Amino acid sequence: xxxxxxxxxxxxxxxxxxxxxxxxxxxxxxxxxxxxxxxxxxxxxxxxxxxxxxxxxxxxxxxxxxxxxxxxxxxxxxxxxxxxxxxxxxxxxxxxxxxxxxxxxxxxxxxxxxxxxxxxxxxxxxxxxxxxxxxxxxxx
Amino acid sequence: xxxxxxxxxxxxxxxxxxxxxxxxxxxxxxxxxxxxxxxxxxxxxxxxxxxxxxxxxxxxxxxxxxxxxxxxxxxxxxxxxxxxxxxxxxxxxxxxxxxxxxxxxxxxxxxxxxxxxxxxxxxxxxxxxxxxxxxxxxxxxxxxxxxxxxxxxxxxxxxxxxxxxxxxxxxxxxxxxxxxxxxxxxxxxxxxxxxxxxxxxxxxxxxxxxxxxxxxxxxxxxxxxxxxxxxxxxxxxxxxxxxxxxxxxxxxxxxxxxxxxxxxxxxxxxxxxxxxxxxxxxxxxxxxxxxxxxxxxxxxxxxxxxxxxxxxxxxxxxxxxxxxxxxxxxxxxxxxxxxxxxxxxxxxxxxxxxxxxxxxxxxxxxxxxxxxxxxxxxxxxxxxxxxxxxxxxxxxxxxxxxxxxxxxxxxxxxxxxxxxxxxxxxxxxxxxxxxxxxxxxxxxxxxxxxxxxxxxxxxxxxxxxxxxxxxxxxxxxx
Numbered sequence: 001x002x003x004x005x006x007x008x009x010x011x012x013x014x015x016x017x018x019x020x021x022x023x024x025x026x027x028x029x030x031x032x033x034x035x036x037x038x039x040x041x042x043x044x045x046x047x048x049x050x051x052x053x054x055x056x057x058x059x060x061x062x063x064x065x066x067x068x069x070x071x072x073x074x075x076x077x078x079x080x081x082x083x084x085x086x087x088x089x090x091x092x093x094x095x096x097x098x099x100x101x102x103x104x105x106x107x108x109x110x111x112x113x114x115x116x117x118x119x120x121x122x123x124x125x126x127x128x129x130x131x132x133x134x135x136x137x138x139x140x
Numbered sequence: 141x142x143x144x145x146x147x148x149x150x151x152x153x154x155x156x157x158x159x160x161x162x163x164x165x166x167x168x169x170x171x172x173x174x175x176x177x178x179x180x181x182x183x184x185x186x187x188x189x190x191x192x193x194x195x196x197x198x199x200x201x202x203x204x205x206x207x208x209x210x211x212x213x214x215x216x217x218x219x220x221x222x223x224x225x226x227x228x229x230x231x232x233x234x235x236x237x238x239x240x241x242x243x244x245x246x247x248x249x250x251x252x253x254x255x256x257x258x259x260x261x262x263x264x265x266x267x268x269x270x271x272x273x274x275x276x277x278x279x280x281x282x283x284x285x286x287x288x289x290x291x292x293x294x295x296x297x298x299x300x301x302x303x304x305x306x307x308x309x310x311x312x313x314x315x316x317x318x319x320x321x322x323x324x325x326x327x328x329x330x331x332x333x334x335x336x337x338x339x340x341x342x343x344x345x346x347x348x349x350x351x352x353x354x355x356x357x358x359x360x361x362x363x364x365x366x367x368x369x370x371x372x373x374x375x376x377x378x379x380x381x382x383x384x385x386x387x388x389x390x391x392x393x394x395x396x397x398x399x400x401x402x403x404x405x406x407x408x409x410x411x412x413x414x415x416x417x418x419x420x421x422x423x424x425x426x427x428x429x430x431x432x433x434x435x436x437x438x439x440x441x442x443x444x445x446x447x448x449x450x451x452x453x454x455x456x457x458x459x460x461x462x463x464x465x466x467x468x469x470x471x472x473x474x475x476x477x478x479x480x481x482x483x484x485x486x487x488x489x490x491x492x493x494x495x496x497x498x499x500x501x502x503x504x505x506x507x508x509x510x511x512x513x514x515x516x517x518x519x520x521x522x523x524x525x526x527x528x529x530x531x532x533x534x535x536x537x538x539x540x541x542x543x544x545x546x547x548x549x550x551x552x553x554x555x556x557x558x559x560x561x562x563x564x565x566x567x568x569x570x571x572x573x574x575x576x577x578x579x580x581x582x583x584x585x586x587x588x589x590x591x592x593x594x595x596x597x598x599x600x601x602x603x604x605x606x607x608x609x610x611x612x613x614x615x616x617x618x
Contacts, residue, residue, distance in 0.1 A: 010548040012205045030454045040577075044206075044241060077328050077377050087221065112578045113549075114338035116231040116380040120387075120404040121207030137207065140339050140549075 004060065006034030007137060015113060016122065019069070023088040024061060025097075027125070027132040028068050029077035032086050032099070035069055035115065042082045042109035044102030052081065054088075055096040061125045064094050065134055069118045080104040113140050141181060143172070149201070149597045153181065158402075159188040159233075165199040165310050168536075168597050171589075174546075177332065183210040190215060191410075192222020193352040194476055194483060198535055200490050201597040202544030202589060204332055206230070208405030211489035212539045216474065217411065219482050225408035226390060226423070228486030231383040232337075233260065233423055234430035235374030236465035237513040237603060238307070241360070242445070243457030244367040246347045246613070252449060253345065254400045257419045257614040259444040260343060261573040264437055266336035266618035273334040273440055282326045282429075283318035285333065290463075291429030298439035307341045307463040308492060311431035313470075317421030321378070322385050329378030329429055334436040338576055338618030339468065340454040341373045341516070343441060346476050346610035350522065353607050355570075356508040356526060360461050362608050369445075370522060370610065371437055372515050375430035380528065382426045383606060386419045404474060411484050420469070434463060462502075462511040463526075466541035472500075474536050486538045493527030493539035493604050501527075501609075516543045516591030518570055518583065521611040525594045530602035539604045543591040549582040556581035565615075574617040583617065 005026075009016030017034035021027030031061075054071055058064040075081040082104040087098030104111075116139040125134040146152045153163035161319075163184040167175060172529025175181055180203050187209055194216045203212035208227025217223055220487055249256065264471035266271065277285070285292045288306055304310045316457045318326075319489035336343060346365045351357045362368065375382075393415040394400075399408060409415035442458045449456070469486045476483070494501050495511040499508040509526035520543075531537050547555065561580045565572045574580045598604040 008550055010550050012548050013211055014207075014547045015549060074324060074381075077322070077381075083236075106575065111576050113576060113582075117384050119207045123404075140208070 007032035013140050014137050019136045021132045025088050026032055028088050029086045032083055038085045038113050040111040042104055047102050048102040051098050051100050057094040065125055066118050160193050161188050161196045163188050164196040166597055167201045171390045180205045180210040184241055187215050190223055192217040193571040196229045197287050200540040201594045202540045202542055204544045209488040213488045214490045216483040216536045218487045224407035224411045224484055225406055226383050226386045228404045228488050229466040231380045232374035232467055232489050233379035234427035235463040235467040238434050238463035239373045239461040239513050240369040241459055241461050242367050253614045256448050257571045257573055259448045261616045263440050266575055273538050279326050282330050285432050286318040286425035286428050291433040293435035298436045303460045306460045312440050313424035313427050316424035316428050318424040318425050320418050321425050325378045325381035327379050332355050332376040336373050336618055342615055342617045343371050344612045345614035347613050348608055349611040350609040357608055370433055375426045378429050379426040382422045389415050460489035464491050464513050488539045490538045491541045493531045494537045495527050495529035495532050517585040517588040518615045519585030519611050523602035524608040526607050539598050540594050541589040546589050553581040555586055556584055570612050571614045579617050
């Protein structure tokens with residue numbers, strides 16, 4: 001059975017997700033997947049894929065989540081990088097990892113929504129029984 | 141939360157706790173009942189905590205839940221001891237609207253609307269990943285855009301100098317400082333000049349359905365059954381990045397200035413601080429990008445009309461009526477408690493609506509008041525209003541900005557399921573093209589308040605006067 005990793009939240013003007021993970025690293029992965037699912041969907045041939053190394057410094061899980069998503073969104077906006085896989089580790093200083101993906105092409109791939117920013121509105125990150133949970137709202 | 145009625149369409153949340161001023165919401169009795177348990181009222185209360193806020197924390201009748209400020213929020217702060225908050229402007233700095241009038245009547249274009257919409261859709265990139273009609277600019281050229289605003293577009297062949305006279309601030313805030321805009325923001329803007337954006341951004345062809353003030357409408361060049369074009373867009377990725385950059389800056393600065401706010405998205409800094417003045421300069425630069433963006437798209441749309449209809453510029457009679465912004469913070473002169481002074485007026489999802497005789501509005505409109513453009517939804521249409529002296533007195537010269545959403549995007553998509561939305565709109569007389577899979581479903585008329593009700597509240601309160609009603613007949617969306 002596929003473990004639920006994220007779900008869309010109701011918000012009047014914007015878009016949000018609630019994300020889940022067994023640990024902080026999985027939470028960050030779920031959040032990345034959730035954000036990109038709001039942007040659209042894309043499949044790439046193996047030769048189209050590229051990797052990015054990302055390190056984020058923050059001791060606060062809430063800030064870490066926002067900075068992580070902002071970084072990924074920046075990569076999408078600057079170079080069209082659309083995430084397909086994520087291997088991230090939580091570190092004492094924040095997080096570090098490798099993300100893989102391809103260049104989003106609106107002529108081939110399905111575009112859903114333009115995300116303007118990752119907001120702090122209603123932001124919540126919590127360690128709960130058996131895992132982590134967070135909610136993030138995006139300005140669209 | 142207490143809510144008491146102080147006028148027919150005006151409600152007050154009395155000052156309590158750490159609120160520095162009361163909250164005031166313009167809404168009909170019916171609208172306020174729907175809002176009573178809505179989180180947006182708490183946001184009105186939160187804004188009332190901002191240091192240096194003057195008179196009241198205002199909300200217009202299209203109020204809905206935003207972040208930090210509600211959408212539809214207006215707040216003015218003193219320059220000497222007040223703050224500026226990027227959350228009071230929004231991510232899309234200078235998101236705004238411009239209205240173009242033409243000599244065409246509905247009958248001239250009725251059979252050609254679908255062709256026009258296709259031409260516009262092809263010429264004006266709108267969706268994500270879209271590049272501008274203008275090839276990628278160098279960083280230096282982007283900085284020129286940030287300094288010059290709409291004038292850059294005119295100097296490069298998009299429109300005429302006369303357009304600048306009919307643009308708020310003549311399409312350029314002088315306080316813009318491109319050096320305060322990050323390299324990331326510059327890079328995001330480099331490929332996006334001349335793009336519409338997505339979500340609720342649009343370019344539409346309208347038919348003037350109703351004229352309420354014929355003399356004033358004639359001065360604006362608006363005639364019943366005439367064809368007009370409305371463009372709704374903003375500063376694109378450049379503006380979003382400026383907002384993100386300065387939310388971070390402000391968040392870090394607040395500790396130093398010992399500012400506490402109830403909501404992190406109200407991050408702010410004293411206007412006179414280095415952080416505050418830096419944000420003002422960067423925000424102004426982003427605002428200039430947005431004016432340039434709308435100027436370029438207007439010129440591209442004109443070319444589409446000329447080409448698709450095979451008519452001359454004289455026959456088309458394309459002229460900018462006005463361009464307004466509805467996400468901005470500006471230093472303006474207002475009279476409060478009998479004293480005239482400069483204030484920083486935040487309008488987040490609210491539009492400037494200056495009354496007659498104000499020197500800030502074009503000479504052509506000084507007798508009637510500033511035109512205000514209020515986009516509704518693609519089914520029920522939009523309004524053109526005029527600002528009033530009452531607005532100067534009650535709302536820092538501000539009015540509503542649109543219809544305001546009543547449904548989340550998810551709810552709207554559910555309500556749209558199984559329906560052929562393009563066909564539905566076509567049966568209503570609207571030819572629509574959109575890039576995003578979910579755009580139409582999220583932006584259907586059922587997702588929005590009735591803009592007529594919003595506008596009526598403002599008119600009954602004396603804040604704005606209805607000039608004309610526009611009905612869309614062709615729409616492109618991202």
